[in-house]
Amino acid sequence: MRLLRRLLPHPFLTLLLTLVWQLLVNDISLNSLLFGFFLGIVIPVVTMPYWPNRPKLRNIPMVVEYILVVLYDIVIANIAVARIVLFKPDAARNPAWVRIPLELRSPEAITVLAGTITMTPGTLSADLSAKGHSLLVHCLDTEDPDAVRDEIKQRYERRLKEIFE
Numbered sequence: 001m002r003l004l005r006r007l008l009p010h011p012f013l014t015l016l017l018t019l020v021w022q023l024l025v026n027d028i029s030l031n032s033l034l035f036g037f038f039l040g041i042v043i044p045v046v047t048m049p050y051w052p053n054r055p056k057l058r059n060i061p062m063v064v065e066y067i068l069v070v071l072y073d074i075v076i077a078n079i080a081v082a083r084i085v086l087f088k089p090d091a092a093r094n095p096a097w098v099r100i101p102l103e104l105r106s107p108e109a110i111t112v113l114a115g116t117i118t119m120t121p122g123t124l125s126a127d128l129s130a131k132g133h134s135l136l137v138h139c140l141d142t143e144d145p146d147a148v149r150d151e152i153k154q155r156y157e158r159r160l161k162e163i164f165e
Contacts, residue, residue, distance in 0.1 A: 007041065009048045014040035055108040059162045066159045070116055073155065081121040084141050097126075098145045100135040100152055107132070109164035116156055123148075 008014055014037070021036030022028065057063060084093065104110050110132055114125035117137055127136040142148050 007045070010044040010051070010054070013044050016040075017043055055106060055164060057163055058165070062159055062162045066156075066163060069155060069159070070119070073120055077121040077123075081140060084122070088141065093141045094143060096139045096142050096145045096148070098137045098139055098142075098148050098152075100137055100149050100157075102133055102135055102157065103153075104157060104160060104165070105132070106164040109160045110135070112164075113152075113156055113160055117152065 017040035018033070018036040021039055022032060025032045025036070102110060102113075104113060110128065114128065114135060117123050117125045117135070122140040124138045125135055126138050129135075137148070137152070139145065139148050
């Protein structure tokens, strides 16, 4: 068991790297699969010293829910941004900076939240406070910055707390 833990310190990362390699190669063959698996084993082993306190995911079903919510929000936000860019005059746009107070304390959870906000069209994570207690987000167009803050906290931060903390 200990040898297996040393060979596969991050099994999900191994699977992810193998999958990413297959997608990059764009060819399903035994050679590309074996090389992807080789990379999936070697990269986590080599980078193991940089992961001393690996985060534990507390609620795996919530991870699936979070991914589905984010994918749905990305699709909806793409449509909303397309409407703003195509049909809303510049003078009518209301860009805003929104400060999101964070209840999250895990650096990994805060990183996932900031990445999620940035991946969602129309919003961008711009800064994290020195102590990690708030996140500064720029919105392309919003009538109510407080509603944006509340939505981010409800849709993303709440779920990330259940996943990481």
